[in-house]
Amino acid sequence: MSNHFAGAVPFSIPKPPPAPKIRENQTTTNIAAPQSSVTFVYQTKVAESRRSVTVTWSKNLVSHSFCLTVENSSEENNFTCKIDFKAWQFWGKKGLKSFEIDRRRVDVFWDFRQAKFDTTPMPCSDYYVVLVCRQEIVLLLGDLKEEAYKRTRSKPLLEEAALLYKKENVCGKKVFSTKAVLDESPTEHDIVIETSLSGPGDPEMWIIINGTTAIRIMNLNWRFRGNETVTVNGLPVQIFWDVHDWLFSSPGASHGLFIFKPGNSLEFTSHSDPDDNNQHKETPSREFCHFLHAWKEN
Structure with missing residues (x-):
């Protein structure tokens, strides 16, 4: 297991996709953390070209929302389909939107009528979202696959969509939970980050994977930044x-950043973020990467 202290990290610190912007009229002493959200970026074949498809799930105290964006040749013409749905509203939970990319029709089908939610922004079961182009399903989300195939009357694409990265905003006081793909299996692993930042002892932090403490960081005042390699199911992470x-x-002024990436190397490719012309975001050059923004509540 390798460990590196602040100021001695052997690679340049990667910058993940930026967190939601803070309103200008908020002060640094009274800043609300962003709503919980999770973003997935896939690459799949749409209209004869490999394109990025961004899926974002968000929630607040009263509602959930879903947003799907398909990359176009011109960034100004990216297609975005956004759905807001509340527990007491039935309309809008099943629908279809169509658009064109390079003169080819693309359809987005969804059904959230029976969707079940837990503490996370995205449904845990009984839903589907389907992206269809030329009678081929190029992206299928959710567990109601048979219903999705029946409704769209489409066949699956021979090459499945590849998940490039996952970015998540979570809020908490001392404990932050998430799930991430950490090995060759598509099954996500449970990750819990526990903190003890005040009290008689030095601040500490624990990173727990599948119920087992993978990393314990003591003297956090000096080790507030670093990286380690751990083993999950016999593979390095x-x-x-x-x-x-x-x-x-x-x-509450800012978040803690955590990055989980399977493999021994942490390589990133920089490109400008369309949401902020003054910032750049880093995405993995080849393999999946999970970015976690942990916002501490007051």
């Missing part, structure tokens, strides 16, 4: 953390 702002910024 790189874990990077940066919790400087938890310790040295105003409460």
Whole structure:
């Protein structure tokens, strides 16, 4: 297991997709954490070309929302389908939207009428979202696959969509939970981050995978940034953390950053973020990567 202290990380600190922007009229002493959200970026074949498809699930106290964006040749013409649905509303939970990319029709089908939710922004069961082009399903989300095939009357694409990265915003006081793909299996693993930032002892942090403590970081005031390699199901996983702002910024002003990536290397390719012309985001050059933004509640 390798460990690197603040200021001695052997690779340049990667910058993940930026967190939601803070309103200008908010002050650094009274900043609300963003709503819980999780974003998946896939690559699949749409209209004869490999394109990125971004799927974002969000929730607040009263509703959930879903947003799907398909990359077009011109960034200004990306197609976006957004659905807001509340527990007491039935309309809008099943639908279809169509658009054109390179003169080819693309359809988005969805059915959330029976969808079940737990504590996360995305449904845990009984739903589907389907992206169809030329009678081929190029992206299928959810567990109601038979219903999706029956409704769309389409066949699956021979090459499945590839998941490039996952980005998640979670809020909590001392404990943050997430799920991530950490090995060759598509099954996600349970990850819990526990913190003890105040009290008689030095601040500490634990990163727990599938109920077992993978990393314990003591003297967090000095080790607020670093990375280690752990083993999950016999395979290496790189874990990077940066919790400087938890310790040295105003409460709620910023988030802790965690990156989980299967494999021994942590390689990134930089490109500009369309949501902010002044920032760049880093996405993995070849393999899946999970970005976690952990916002501490006051």
